[in-house]
Structure formats: C-alpha cells, structure tokens
Amino acid sequence: MSAPVTVSQARRSVATAGRVVVKVGSSSLTTAEGGLDAGRLDALVDAVASRCAAGSQVVLVSSGAIAAGLAPLGITRRPRDLATQQAAASVGQLTLAHAYANSFGRYALTVGQVLLTADDVVRRSHYRNAQRTFSRLLALGAVPVVNENDTVATAEIRFGDNDRLAALVAHLVGAEALVLLSDVDAVYDADPRTPGARRITEITGHADADGIDTTTTGASGLGTGGMASKLAAAHLAASAGIPVLLAGAADAFHALGKADVGTAFVPTGPRLSARRFWLGHAADASGRLVLDDGAVAAVVDRRRSLLAAGIMAVEGVFDAGDVVELVDLAGEVVARGVVAFDATELPDLIGLSSPNLPEEHRREVVHADDLVPLRH
Template sequence: MSPSATRQAVAAAQRIVVKIGSSSLTTTEGGLDAERLSVLVDTVAKRVAAGGQVVLVSSGAIAAGIAPMGLRRRPKDLATQQAAASVGQLALAHAYAESFARFDLTVGQVLLTADDVVRRSNYRNAQRTLNRLLGLGVVPVVNENDTVATTEIRFGDNDRLAALVSHLVGADALILLSDVDALYDGDPRKGGAKVIREVTGAADMEGVDAGSTGASGLGTGGMASKVAAAKVACTSGIPVLLTSSANAASALGPADVGTAFAATGNRLSARRFWLAHAAGANGRLWLDDGAVAAVVKRRRSLLAAGITAVEGAFDSGDVVELLNPTGTVVARGVVAYDAEELPTLIGRSTHELPAEQRREVVHADDLVALR
C-alpha cells in the first residue's frame, strides 16, 4: 500500500520539529539513559546530514535530576521539581552536546516559559532566535524552563510546546515520540484496542479514548496531550506523525509508522496563531447569534451591539475569548476597551454611543475564529 499524502509530506519535510518524552530518555529509577539518547541523536543527525533542519523539543530535565539528587521518585511539590530540573537540565544539555558532537553538530539550548509564548514580544524574540540557530546549522534543543516556572508543571506542557514551536519556526512537520507506537481507540495495555493509522479529520477521532496520563510514571504528557498538540498543529496547516521513540528512525525516514494526522487547516500568520493558541485570555465576552455569525462566518469586527455579557478583569490590548450563547468559545481577539468600560456599551448600536466610543470592541484584524 502506498503511503498517504500526510506520510509523504512528513517524509519530505525540510524543517521538522521532533518532540521526545521523558520516559523515552530516562531510566525508571531516574537519570538519563545514555544509549537511548545516543540512538535518538543518531537518527536526528542522519536527517540533518540529508539536508533537513531539526528542532528537538526534549523533555527529561526533571526526570534526569531525580537520581543525582538522591530522590526515589518524581517530586510532587513545585520547589523540588524546580530543583530537580536545575540539576537535570545541565545533565541533559551536556549529554546532547556531547552526542551531537560525534557528527560535528552544534547544539543550542533554548529554555522557554509560558510567558515566552503568551507575551507577544517574547514570542517574536523566540521565533527570531530559533530561526537564526537553524540558519547557522545549529540543532536547537528546546525545553520548558521548569527551573523558573511559577505555576504548577502541568500535564502535557512539552507536547503543547512542541506544537507552538512548530508554528514558531514554520515547520513542515511535527513528529511526537513517546513510549506508545501509535494512537489506539482505547488503552492498548488492556487488550482489544485498535490502532488508528490515519486521522484526516474529527470523524476519525469519534469514540477514541486517549486517556490522560503516561504509563511509565516519568512522563507527564500522556496520549491526551499528544492528541491535543496534534490538533493545534494540524489545524494550523502542519502534518503530525505520532509514534514511539523506538520507531524514531522510521518516523524520520519513510514515515511509515505510527499515526499520521493530516493538516486540516491553512497556515495562520504568526499573529493569528499566537491569538488562537499561545496567548493567555484575560476575560470573556458573550455574544448573541448575530454577532457570532458576523465574527465566525463573515470574519467581521465585533461591535458592542452584539455583546450580551462581560466576564473578567482586562485592559484594552488584552486577549479575550468570545463565546456563543451556549458558552462555547468561538473566537479570540484583542479587545479595544477596558473591562469596566464595556457594561454601559453592550447591546447598543454604534450610532447610540458617544463619538469617542464608536469603535470596534474587537477589530477583525485582531481576531481569529476557532470554529
């Protein structure tokens, strides 16, 4: 059987983001597994030698710090997680630098926090840095900066981070490597689950139970976060291949393994992608049916007349979510008013407003529909 168009696209991709999970790089006791890391580097180096560019989004910092710190298991409290990340990140970066040096490849470490993708200026700075590293022939190794994270380290952060980085660098494909060889319609450990080889749209995901946690106890993403990351990438025009780290050579070669997720949307501009997936929302605006149709179907600006309620504390220039009457988020955008200004304006047509307030609440250029 000939490979699908999605698999052909992944195999032919010139710029690729590869995400590797903690459980694929570390032992069950904690600490790096040098042999696994070496095999991964061999595969990435081969793709680079063939003319490709690879950004490696690597988990493993916290897990790599467990054994050196004398801990018995992954810590649950934030302070100890940050301490383990501090120790483990150094070990991880050193191991990558030494291993890639066997192929005369230079590694650049890029540590990102949520702020770096939520704040527009930071987002653009990260984009410039990654593109420059690739242009210089460097292999960027990206990780979430767990050492200085100020919120709880959530499940699946690096899966989502990989999807965001894919758009940041204009990747032609995203490859997610974990400890599971493909997406199944249920838990493959329980038996009877069927593998899903191709996902071309939402219909292929009906009835699929992706679960919520990893199997090894070291990883934090689980299949659910990988599916969510795949959706972010695919709806932004980037095909995704999901498989196990054991299949890395095939994933970065003919792409004939795992589950292929077809790109289902058009490439968004950097600004619209940031609005849709990276920016944090500080409030919510509830819309009537007419405003939903204008914003989502006709891609028009949001006017005060179509707003029915306001939630949250936000300032002009913040990102807000736009909800339909049933409470579903249908769009996101940059609001042009402070939260306290809007209650007296909602539901009123433009000609009823004072002259200084006759402007769009969310301009069409600052808005992205999600449905």
C-alpha cells in the same frame, strides 16, 4: 517496530518537510530508576542527525530534565512538590544538555539549548524574541534543543506538558511538520495493551478521535503527558496547518524517514501567520465577551469585526489592547481577539448599534484584523 502503513499525503509532508519539530518524552530517554539511558538518547540523535544530513532543519523539544536529575540527587521517584522538581531540573538540565552535546558531536552537529517558560510564548514581545533566537540558531546550522524552564516555572505559568510546548514551538519556528515521539507507538481506539485494540493510522479531524481512550501513559511514571496531551497538541498543530506524526521513540528512524509508522494527523485548518497563531492559541486571555447568535455567525462564518450590538455580556477585567475570548450563548469559545475597549467601558455600549453609540465609541470592539475564529 510497527508494521509500515501506506504513505499518505500527510505522511509525505512530514517526510519531506524542510523544517521539522521533534518532541521526545521523558519515558523514552530515561530508565524507571531515574537517569538518562545513553543508548536511547544516542538512537534518537542518530535519527535526528540522519534527517539533518538529508537537508532538513530540526528543532528538538526534549523532556527529561527532571527525570535526569533524580538519580544524582538520590531521589527514587518523581517528586510531587514544585521546589524539589525545580531542584531536580536544575541538575538534570546540565546532564541532559551535556549528553545531547556529546551525542550530536558524533556527527559534528552543534547543539543550542533553549529553555522556555509560558511567559515567553504568552507575551508578544517575548514570542518575537524567541522567534529571532530560533531563526539565528537554525541559520548557523545548530540543532536547538528545547525544554520548559522547570527551574523557574511555577504552577501558574507552566505549559503543563512538552507536547503542547512542541505544538507552540512548531508554529513559532515556522515548522512544516511536527513529530511526537513517545513510548506509545500510535493512537489506538483502546488501551493498546487490551486484546483487539485497533491502531488508527490517520486522523483527519476531531471526530476521528472521539471515543479514544486518552488515559494511556507509559509504564515508567517519569513523564507528565499522556495520550490526552498528545492528541490535544496534535489537534492544535493540525488546526494551524501543520501535519503531525505521532510515533514510538523506538521507531524514530522511520518516523523521521519515510514517516510510515505511527498515526498521522492531517492539517485541518489554514496556515496562520505567527501573530494570528499567537493570538488564537498562545496569548493569555484576560476576559470574555458573550455574543448573540448573529454576532457569532458574523465573526466565525463571515470573518467580520465584532460590534457592540452583538455583545450580550462582559466578563473579567481587561484593558484596551488585551486579548479576550469570544464565546457563544452556550459558553463555547468561538474566537479570540484584541479588544479595543476597557472592561469598564463596555457595559454601557453593549447591544447598541453604531448610530446609537457616542461618536468617540463608534468603532469595532474587536477588529477583524485582530480576531482569530476558533470554530470552523
């Protein structure tokens, strides 16, 4: 275990959170040869059960389904083709769920399996359904175990890795903290295997992570998310007001106890409502609106609605009610929102002030209530 660090406010928030999402990677649960490592899984469950006994509700986002299905199918390395990955997942999900049910059963804790696809987060109605499911499972005292539904997910609709899934789930369930566990025990300023690599104990914003080597991955080759995905997930959660702790799975007891290990991420933005988080970070964007500098300032700095006068160009195909990205003249996404016009309507309206618009079009292109700035 890494040497304990001073417990900051962010770490205290993780340690005392009443509802916490814990994510564990494939390489922390499986062997290089494939198959689950019962000892590692039991150790993780021991730490989660201890946190539950202390009064917290825990949602566990667990990788490992594909890796767990390799050995039973006689596959020696992680497959690259989607069909074989899906086949392995269909076998491995049963193995993983059974292992968790047995392990949590040692503490008389009931497990509920929740398999999600990106569609369940991208579509607003699915998002709300998932919220209700989690809420009821937690109210009934169960431990939800979440994974991407690899048996049906396609390349086009995948989350990409369970780190991002965990960040989205953390907000979806109203978690007060996110703990990312892997075979890397913290964030370092260089590959931790390099002599002189310095451990970073706390990250207060994107600038603190500049220059960090994000190519570090575990040695097993069974996972899909490297340090880049963990940093992205941590920043995503922190930007929405959720403190994050990134630590080694071997340090799970300390990570879910005093939170005095790993790297802590300080919340950098306000806590968003579920709808605004969905709008800003989960929903698919159907197109783009290019804004002039004045419109960017109004939308980002003054939290105003977007009017036609501030739009320079329209990109993509979308209908009124779709989510679109708002970008500045350099192409950087500065906000996302629900557009009030079809893409075919806007070209004749852009650049015009409200008095010069036809009366039926004198309304906000994106209302402030339906708009989430992404640049602070």
